[in-house]
Each structure stands twice: as C-alpha cells, then as structure tokens.
Amino acid sequence: MKAEQIFKELGLEFEKLKVKGNTLPRYKAEVKPEKLEEAIIKFKSNGFNHFVALSCIDWIKDEKFELVYHLFSYKEKEDVFLSIFLPRKEPKYKTLRHLFPQIETYEREIHEMFGVEFEGNDRLGEFILEDWDDMPPMRKDFDTVAYAKKKYESVPLIDEGGEKE
C-alpha cells in the first residue's frame, strides 16, 4: 500500500521531500510521541518492513532533540521519515526495540552520544566510548577542542629527569 494512503488513514499531514537527482520518493511526517508506535506498526504491516535508521538531531536553538525513524518498503520502493521532538533538558522516550530488534543498538548509541533516556532498554550504559566522564559528546554545546586539550595535552612527557610540562 502506498505511503500517502497510509498517511491519510493515520490522519497525519506529510510532505513529499524534493531531492535533487532521481531518488526514490521520500515522505516526512511529524508525529506526536504517544502516537508514534501505532504509526510504525501500521507502516510495518503495510509493506514498510525495512527499518533503515534511527537518528537524533540536536536543535540547540529551540531547545529540542528530534528523533527520526526512517522506514523503507521494498514493494513500494518508498522512504518514510517519522520524527518526534523531545525537550532538550531531560529527553525521555520509551523503547521500540520490540518492533525492530536493531532499534536497541541505535537507542544505545543515542543514549551515549546525546543522553536521551529510553525506558525499557536495559542495555544502555557504556557502548562505544571508554571510561567516559564528561557530558554526551555529540551535543552541540560540547566543546571538543577544549576537552582534547584538557585530557591529552595535560599528560606529561616521559622524561628521564622526571615530570615535565
């Protein structure tokens, strides 16, 4: 079933993205957080059974994180982006790993890099970084140059005379 028809049945207004080059048709829709799961289930049962990616965008100016769930249908050859907005202070959302198993890995990464809490996903914790002690590094307000200087330049050179620098 076509993506437009599913959007109509769900009552979501959507927009067809204009992209240069002859790419497959892409639709983007903003969904309320509580209605997202039902939307994904509907899409999944109508041919959109390939979960491509879950990404997080840090809109620092209007204090919001945007979680984009990207689905694809092999039959219809169409891309669908369903996105929800979470407050930037304590971003919290429920896990959807029961719909697609790979969502768990994306959730672990977003938790470590952006600090979004996913209730129900028990494997959050340390994933890619090692012994990390600072704020989640992918947030726009994280100053990586200052951190690099603080952590790595401060390590003294080994010198026969003892500590230097």
Next chain:
Amino acid sequence: MVTDWLIHAGLVALYLFLAMVIGLLFMGIARKITARIQNRVGPPIYQNFLDLGKLLAKKTNIKHNWIFDFAPLFGLGGVLLILAYLPMGGYIMLSGQGDLILLLYILAIPALGFALGSGASGNPNAGVGVMRALTLMLSYEMPFLIVILSLMIFYNTASLSVLLQKQMNYLWGIAALPISALAADIALQGMMAEKPFDIPIAPHEIASGPLVEFGGKYLGLLMLYSAGSIVVETSLFVDLFLGGGIVLNPTVYGTLAYFVNYLVWLALIFVVWMIAIFVNAVFPRFRIEQAFKFYWKWPTVIAIAGLVQAYVMSVFLGVVP
C-alpha cells in the same frame, strides 16, 4: 668394548648434530624458494640460524606452569630420539635395536609432549590447534599406515635396517611399489603440516595454534624440533622407498661408502623436501573437515591399491626380495 661404544655414541651425536643443521638449512631454503616463486628476493638461506640465535638470546622468557616445560623438553628430546632410530645415509644407528613399529610409536612422543605443553598454556587457541593437529594425524595416518603395512608385507620384514639391506640387494621400494610410494608422498604432505595441510599452525585463524604462547627459548627449541622433524619425515620416506641413499655397499668400500651414501641421502631428502615445498608454495589451506575427507578418500584408495599389489606379489606370485 667400551671404546667402540664411545665411538658409536660420538658418531651418533655427530649425525644428530648434522641432522639439526640440515633441518635448519632446509627451512631457510624453503623460505628462499617460496619467496622466489612469489617473485620476491627472500631471506638468506642461513636466516633460520639467525632466528634461532635471536630466540635463544631473548632476555625474558614467559612460562605458565611446570607442564608447559614438557613441550620443549619432550619436543627436542623426542625428535633426537627418532633421528637416532632412523638410518641416515646408510649408517644404521640404533635402528638395529628397534623396528619400524617402535619407530611409529616413538614418532608420537614429541608430538604428545608438544601437545601437553601447548595445552598447559591455557590459551583456547592452543587447545583448538592441538585438536586440529590430532584430527589431521588421524586422517593422514590411514594411508600412511597402509603403505607401511604393504612395505612390511612385500619385504617380509619390520626392521628398518633389514629393509635397507633388502632394498640394496633387490629393488628400491619406489621401483617395487610405486603406487604405495605415491600414497606415502601425499600422506607426507600432511605429516609435515605443509600447506595445504598446515591447519594446526594456521596463523590467520587461530593465531598459530599450539605455538600461541611460546616465545623466546621455548620457541627456539621448538624450532629445533620442527627442523628435526623435517629431516625425520623426509628421511623416513627416503629410507622406506629410496633405499636410504645406499649406493655403495659399506661392507665393500668401508668409510668411503658412508660419505658417498650420506651425500646421496642428502640429495634424496632434498628432492623429497622440494616436492613438499613446491606444493606448499602454491596451495591455499584446507579446512580440517576437507583434509579429513580428502585423506580418507583418494590417498586411502591408492594406498589400498598398493597394499593389494604388495599382497598379490608376495603371496601369490611368491616374489621374495
């Protein structure tokens, strides 16, 4: 009586030392030839002596427990024992005192000691490596033992020194039983663990299998063990099928015969080693199931054909060498 016993012991020690030197030289030649086949310059022939020197000169040596020491001790001691029981260049060292079946079982002493040592290293790679080595052993032993059986049946002896005598008087093994010689050479490839059968020491899959925890002097002595086992396996084939390199009859020509026979023996084991190296240079590595299925199919059929030929010739045609 004691004096000639001492001379005998001195000669045995000389032959063993020469065997070790030849083994290391052969490893160097093998690396050179493999490099040349791959259009590379390749290390100098004496490279393995340098490697051995470096390993023995290592400042720290790591060991895991007292069973770990079994590998170098039994490895080197065992391989020297096999060399002592193997006539080299017609010089019957101890093989007058022990026959082929004793030799077959002595072949297991260094292998078992090495397996114990690597098992005690506690590294799972080593355990998997030894499992592969034993499965490979079960696979290539099938044709090899049938070949040895056909030799014993045809020449009607189990003693290696008598076998050499008979080959000198009658016909070389390879002339009398060519089919068995072919099966033996295929089995030899697995016995020496040369590619395509270097499954136990596969560096890419199990980090060089049983050798994973050996370094320094342990690896040095194990290099001596592998050098010795090269000479053992090649000269076993030469003694069984190529008359042990005996060209001049020692009783007639005396010590001159021993020199000439030694050189002929050296040339023959070099030829056998070259066959193995050329096959090694061009083949990828088998999986252990493929190696097992391979050895229990065609080489076993060839070996059985050789056995039937030996059986028919010795029992029905009454050919007695």
Next chain:
Amino acid sequence: MNENPLPSIIPDKEWKKIQRMLSKRSLWMIHFCTGCGAMEMPPVMTSRYDMERFGIIPMATPRQADLLLVTGYVATKTLKRIVRVYEQMQDPKYVIAFGSCPINGGIYWDSYNIIKRLDKYIPVDMYIAGCMPRPEAIMDAFLKLMKDIDEGKANGWMRYRKYYDQYRRNQMRIFKRWDE
C-alpha cells in the same frame, strides 16, 4: 609487572654486540592495524619491496614477536589493547608508529577520543611521518631501526622498564579501569 632485573653479568661487550646483531637480522613483527596504515603493509611484504629479505616476517602472537607496528590513529579503547599486547611481548622489543596520527593526533587533533602522542604511553623507537607513509618510507624506517638496534640506540624497552611507573600513570590518566 616485575620483570626479572636486567641480566647484570653480561660477559662482555662482544656478547651484547652479537645479541644486537641477531635481533637486528631477525625482527619478527606483530602488526596492530589500528587505522588506515594497514593498507601500506601488503606492498611491503610482497614482491616489490619484500621486507622478508631483511628477516622481518609477520607473526601471529606478541609472545613470538619483537617488533610492534602501530599503523594509524590510536583511540582510547585501542590504546588499552595496544598496551596489553606490548606488555605480552618479550624483551628486547621495539615499536614503530606509522603516520602523523600517533605523532600529534594528525587530522584528529581535536577529537575527544584519539590520543595525541603515542610516545607518552608506550616507548616508541621510530616514528614515520606522513598521512600514511608510502612503502618506501616504511622500508627506510625498518633499515633505520635496524641501524639503531645495531648501535644500541633503540632501547625503548629499557626505558619502559626503567620508567614503568610514569608510563603506567600516563596510561591510567586515559582510562580508569585496567582489568576490564
């Protein structure tokens, strides 16, 4: 890690010279391909440059090797593995670091999880500059390292044993837990 102390009674300079010559002529290399430098090794091993003619062959385990190649950027996670592999090697051991990333962080100079200078954590005997040096540079580095060994200058492993506590303190600044 209490290595047994340096063998105090080395009979004479001659013996040390021979020992250095032996370890120069048969450098067994373990290749820790951390970054994009791994692609430079095949040409060095194969027929065009052929490092085996100097006696350098790749080995599978640190126990058998005495030359560690760190070929590329070193993340904090990778540093923990590199230190463990380095400590499992047996003396005398040498380290060659490829590329500009181990020297000063290279293009990752501002990254939050790439260490900027490998020398602070494990003793490096030879750096090869270049954002992935070509095989000629690598062969040149091998020859220079062999000359250093011969002259006794490549004694990174002695420095590691002498200033072990400083090295360990630097390493602990990067990662907190060691046994994980």
Next chain:
Amino acid sequence: MDALTLFGIFVLLPLVGALVSYFGKKYAPIIAVIFTGISGIFLYLWYGNFGSYTIDIGVKLNLTFDITTWFFMLMMNTVIFSSLLFSVSSKLKRAGGFATLMLLGFAGANGVLLARDFLSLYLFWELMSWSIYLLVLRTSGEYARRYLLFGVLSAYLLIMGIGIIYYYTGSFLYADALSGAIPHAIWPWILTFLILGFGIKMAIVPFHVWAPYAYSSEQPFVAFLSGGLSKLGAFGIFMSMYSIAGISLLQSFGTFRGVSLMGYPFALLGAATAFIGTILAIFQDDIRKLLAYSSIGQLGYVMIGLGLGTPLAIGGAMFHAFNHAFFKSLLFLGAGAVIYRTGKYKISEMGGLGYRMPFTFMFVLFAIFALAGIPLTSGFISKWMLYEAAISRKFVIVAPLMLIASVGAYLYSYRILYGVFLGQLKDEDKNVKEAPGPMLAAMFILMVPLVIFSIVPGWILGWINKILVENGIGKLNYTTFSYSSAIGGANMAVFWIAFILLLIFAMLMFMAKKARVVDQYDNYLAGEAPPSVALHAAHNYYKPLRDTWAPLLKHSIDRAYEKFSKFFAGGFYEIKRIYTGNPQDYAAYLGIAFLAFLLVGWWLLW
C-alpha cells in the same frame, strides 16, 4: 599344600572377609584391604608349587593352580587390592555392603580361575555375576538391569556349551572334553557358545551395550570390574580355545596361513570391536563413558590376539590383558579421584585440574602413555606383539584396523588430558586439593608394574612363555631386555638409555635461561582483557571429526537394541491385557482351559 588350603585361601578367605567387613561399617574397606592383602601374599609365596586338586563340598570341585591361573590371579589380586585401598578414602555410602560385594566378586573370580570342571566354573561364574549386578544396583537400577540382561545371556550361552559337552562326554571335567566322544562337527557350536558366553564379559562389539552403563557406577568398583573381571572373559576364551579344545583341534578345521579358520572370525570380531570402541570413545563427553568405550576398544585387541592363535598373538593378548588390567584401572581410579574432588563428570566442565592435582595428573598421564602404547611403558610391547603377529602372517584386514584404532587412541586420550587436566582452571575448582593419601598409594601400586615391565620385559615374557609352553601353543623368543619375532625386534634397554640421555641433553639446552611464571589469565587473546569466566576449548572437542563421521554415527548399536526391545515390548503388552484383574475373567479362563483339555483328551483317546 593340599586342596583345602588352596580353596581356603583363595575362596573361603574372601567369603569370610565379606562377612566380617559387612559389620565393620566405616572400616569395611580397610578390613577388605587386609583380606585381599593376605591372599596376595600367599599368591606371591606359592609361585612355585602348582598342582591340581579335587575338593568335595557337597559337590566335587576340581581346582588347578597352574601358571595361567597364577598369572590372571596376579592381575585380579593387585587390581582389587588397589581398588579397595582407593575406596578407603572415597567415603562411599553403605561402605560395608560395598566391601562385602567386592570380596564376593573377588571370591567368585578366584573360583572361576581355579576351576577345571564346568560345574564349579558355572557356580563361581554366577557368584561373580550376581555380586557385579548388586554392585551396579547400588548406583542405578536401570544400569543394573541392562547388565543383568547380558549377564543372563552370557550364563545361558555358557550352559548351552556345557550342556552339549555333558550330553556327549557325560562328565564336567575340562580334560574329558577331548576324550573323542564329541563328534567333530559339534565342536564349532560348542566353541561359539563358550566364546560368545565369555565374550559378553569382555564387552565384544555386538554385546558391548551394557558396558558404558555398568562402568558409570562407583569408580573403585568400576576399576575392579573393567580392570580385573573383564579379564575373566579373556581367561575363559583362552581356556575354551586352547586348553579344552586344544590347538590341534582348532587347526583341524582348516588353517589359513597358520591360523585356524575357527579362530579367525573371532579375530575379525576383535578388530571390529577395537575400531568401533575407539571411534565411539573419541566423541564422548562424560569421562566414565569415554573410558568405558576405550576399555571396549582395548579388549578388542585381546580378542584379536586370542582369535589369531599364533604363539606371538596369544602372548600379545596375554600381555595386553595384563597391561589393560593395570592402566585401565589406573585411569578409572584417576577419574574417580577427580570426580571425588570436583564432583563433576563432564570433561567440558572441568579444566586445569592438572595444576591443582599434580600427582593424579602424572598417574593418569602415565596410564595414557600405556594406553596409547608409547614405548616408555610396557603398553607398547603388548601392542608390538599383536602387530607382529598380524603382519608376519600377512593379515591385511586385521592389521590396518588395529593400526588405525591405536592412532584413534591418541585422540581420546588427549581429550581426557586436555579437557580435565590442562587448559584454564575454573573458579569453582580454585581450591581443589590433591587426592587423599590412600588414593595416591592405590594409583602408585598400579603404575609400578607398567614401568618395571617396560624396562625389563624379560620377566613377564618369561611367565607368558611358560603359559604358552604349558598349553602346547609354542614359544616366544626374548631376552631380559629385548624381544624379537620372525620379522623384527626391539631392545628396551637401548631405548631407555637413548631416551634418558637425549632428554638430559634437551634439559641442558633448556635450562640455560630462567623463565618468569605467568598466571593463566596473562594469555594472548588479541589484546582483549581476559573474561571473568575461564576459557576452555574442551566443549564438543572433536566437532569437525564428528561432522565428517555423522553419516556413520547415525546407526548406533544401542538404538538397534532399543528398537528390538520395543518390538517385543509391544507383544508382551498385548499378553498383559489378559490379566484384567477381576475374578470373573479368571474363572472364565479356567472354564475355557478345562474345556480345551477335555476336547484334546477326548480326541487323543478316540
């Protein structure tokens, strides 16, 4: 020495011991050890004076104490002595009953060895079988039932053989069997029944199904069962083939290159047993089952030797039975010590125990050398004799199977060594202590002969030669340190000197530099930190081999028996339905039966 003292020491004494030790609750094994020690001392003293006697205990028993009996009793006595010494410290429940049954079995075994007439043979054979059944019952009824089924089958086969002989000769004496009353054509039947009857005790292939289950009971008993009692089978086959029938009678059935056509099929059966036993042993994960199948494989060798019948073959079979008695019970006791300390049976669950139990490891390692036939132990000489026998007579079917089976022995023996003793030590076994004193003493006793007879094979070859000469089979040529045959020979003294010298040389080369000990977790795992759980590669150890053998492993003899028994079970179930349980039906059956009798009687009379 007269009949009463002979019978008293070897049969009555153990029976009395059984009685006494029943009441010695906790100290029962110690009492039993004392009794077996006494009979061992007498066995040693009476080496010289052999003789045959008859004793009348209600029924006339003919007993003969000759070199063959002495040789087998030596095995039996040493094995039970060390098994009981082992059980002193293995805290068995109801130790009194255990010691009693063991001594009963021992008395039965001695009786079988001494007996020279079928009646006493059968009497003691039943006593021994029953004591085994009760001992296996101590562990599990199901295993005991399996053993009982085959024990009864072996008893029936023996009775068939004895019955035919008695029908013709009218007497039970072994010697009378050759009195010519038995027609020539009947002998193959008699021999087949007797050999198969005794073969079941040796777990020959078609009848080996009970062995893995019976060998899973308590370790001290299993050491005696597999080490000692399975030799009764070998003794029985030897007696029935070579002293009751005699070599000339066997040859009279036609010979195939010097080997009687009567014995050759049993040699083939033995070769099949050796091959199947070894292949099955490779894939077992439970250490007891692995040792059970390996025991079946090794006894296949003994069967080959007895089947071939040339002097070298029978000598090899005797020597292999002797070695098997010692190294197999040593292996079972070693496994028992490990099970006693860790309580685990599965090989993949253990690991690294060699560092905690060094002596047990050395004993098991030595037993493995003997099992694999490494020349450092006397295990090699017996295998060498069997090979020489097969190869010198150009047997091209038996010899390859034997050779491949011996290579297969390396595989499962390394599985035990690596899975149990090497690899990484698991946390729960961290503070496992070495086996207690009596266990180590027991294992040491079993190891000593394997070493002595490898350095000086002449002594034991002397005994075996005397056995062969006495039964008119031929002679072996050997000297104190070396042995030879038509086509080859070996000198063990030269071997030992060369081995020790070269080992010392390797030691000198090796000890030049000090090595730093590192714990098991400082291992190269591609730089990864060692995980909290110990890594052990012993799980499903020979998986590639099992995959290649999969098509063959599908058909298993055990399942064949199960299908066979299900077929009968269905039938018996039908019959069971007759017993409906209410009296009216039974009254009806009585009426029908009475009526039937009337009809038949009427028909017969008229």
